[in-house]
Amino acid sequence: xxxxxxxxxxxxxxxxxxxxxxxxxxxxxxxxxxxxxxxxxxxxxxxxxxxxxxxxxxxxxxxxxxxxxxxxxxxxxxxxxxxxxxxxxxxxxxxxxxxxxxxxxxxxxxxxxxxxxxxxxxxxxxxxxxxxxxxxxxxxxxxxxxxxxxxxxxxxxxxxxxxxxxxxxxxxxxxxxxxxxxxxxxxxxxxxxxxxxxxxxxxxxxxxxxxxxxxxxxxxxxxxxxxxxxxxxxxxxxxxxxxxxxxxxxxxxxxxxxxxxxxxxxxxxxxxxxxxxxxxxxxxxxxxxxxxxxxxxxxxxxxxxxxxxxxxxxxxxxxxxxxxxxxxxxxxxxxxxxxxxxxxxxxxxxxxxxxxxxxxxxxxxxxxxxxxxx
Numbered sequence: 001x002x003x004x005x006x007x008x009x010x011x012x013x014x015x016x017x018x019x020x021x022x023x024x025x026x027x028x029x030x031x032x033x034x035x036x037x038x039x040x041x042x043x044x045x046x047x048x049x050x051x052x053x054x055x056x057x058x059x060x061x062x063x064x065x066x067x068x069x070x071x072x073x074x075x076x077x078x079x080x081x082x083x084x085x086x087x088x089x090x091x092x093x094x095x096x097x098x099x100x101x102x103x104x105x106x107x108x109x110x111x112x113x114x115x116x117x118x119x120x121x122x123x124x125x126x127x128x129x130x131x132x133x134x135x136x137x138x139x140x141x142x143x144x145x146x147x148x149x150x151x152x153x154x155x156x157x158x159x160x161x162x163x164x165x166x167x168x169x170x171x172x173x174x175x176x177x178x179x180x181x182x183x184x185x186x187x188x189x190x191x192x193x194x195x196x197x198x199x200x201x202x203x204x205x206x207x208x209x210x211x212x213x214x215x216x217x218x219x220x221x222x223x224x225x226x227x228x229x230x231x232x233x234x235x236x237x238x239x240x241x242x243x244x245x246x247x248x249x250x251x252x253x254x255x256x257x258x259x260x261x262x263x264x265x266x267x268x269x270x271x272x273x274x275x276x277x278x279x280x281x282x283x284x285x286x287x288x289x290x291x292x293x294x295x296x297x298x299x300x301x302x303x304x305x306x307x308x309x310x311x312x313x314x315x316x317x318x319x320x321x322x323x324x325x326x327x328x329x330x331x332x333x334x335x336x337x338x339x340x341x342x343x344x345x346x347x348x349x350x351x352x353x354x355x356x357x358x359x360x361x362x363x364x365x366x367x368x369x370x371x372x373x374x
Contacts, residue, residue, distance in 0.1 A: 016239070034068050041105075047075070050077055052078070052080055054138050055075075090123070104130075107133065108124045112137075150167050257333055279312045286303060295350055
């Protein structure tokens with residue numbers, strides 16, 4: 001086994017009082033996961049939840065690491081893809097976990113991307129009225145975003161993530177080595193969520209992405225770790241201040257109201273990955289802000305140029321959608337979790353690095369905008 005220097009890793013703290021936890025970022029964390037997980041366990045019993053694709057690469061090393069720490073273990077392997085994040089698959093997952101003989105001291109371990117993390121976290125929140133879980137995210141999107149902050153849930157026919165709970169993990173292990181097995185498209189989907197942090201809060205980080213984005217997407221170690229740590233640090237600060245999304249945490253949904261509507265329109269399928277939908281959603285948010293006179297069009301064009309240069313979709317036509325779907329998209333947006341009294345909430349930019357919450361987006365303007373979006 002290769003020696004891992006502590007300087008190769010960075011440890012961050014999500015400050016939530018008694019529910020605080022660490023995020024560890026660095027290489028070969030799966031090799032040492034047992035030793036990292038053991039101190040936060042109440043009982044030496046873990047149920048690993050993963051999917052078929054991830055299991056091929058990373059399940060055996062994780063099992064070996066848990067065994068080396070003398071942790072008894074079971075494994076549940078799910079089908080891959082967003083289609084798995086529904087009530088039917090959740091019911092089967094819950095049944096399989098319960099069949100492993102769990103107790104409240106047992107630990108669930110989510111080994112996978114956002115789908116596995118959300119499903120496992122929701123299972124942890126609900127089974128036996130709450131058991132502990134650990135996130136080992138295996139996609140860039142999950143490492144920079146979905147594994148941190150305690151949002152768990154599943155999709156319903158009415159929309160994305162409408163069934164869920166806020167439930168924090170005990171630990172997040174972001175092993176940068178796992179990203180070497182990601183398809184390029186999945187990597188770029190995660191990069192979109194990385195850039196989001198610059199667009200909403202930190203213009204300097206966005207400028208860094210413009211300079212270093214290609215190196216990051218080529219998995220060069222230093223830019224990759226810097227981007228993950230910077231993203232996690234920003235999200236940890238926001239979550240610590242607003243755990244249940246009653247204030248500024250809503251800014252992390254930049255691009256998501258549009259993006260979730262696009263995912264609904266495409267059937268939560270591989271036709272449009274979550275990160276791709278968010279990239280499109282952020283571009284729509286810039287364009288809508290420009291239409292309302294809130295942001296200069298040049299701000300959105302700068303962001304669009306960077307996404308296009310990295311290979312992300314930037315217009316609805318890139319994914320076979322158009323203004324013809326305007327009424328359906330608006331209907332999807334009306335089912336978003338942030339809707340209040342029937343009014344659609346949007347996160348809109350004033351400029352790169354400065355976003356705000358619009359709690360009552362003008363429906364007529366939004367309808368006209370979507371009808372002409374391309």
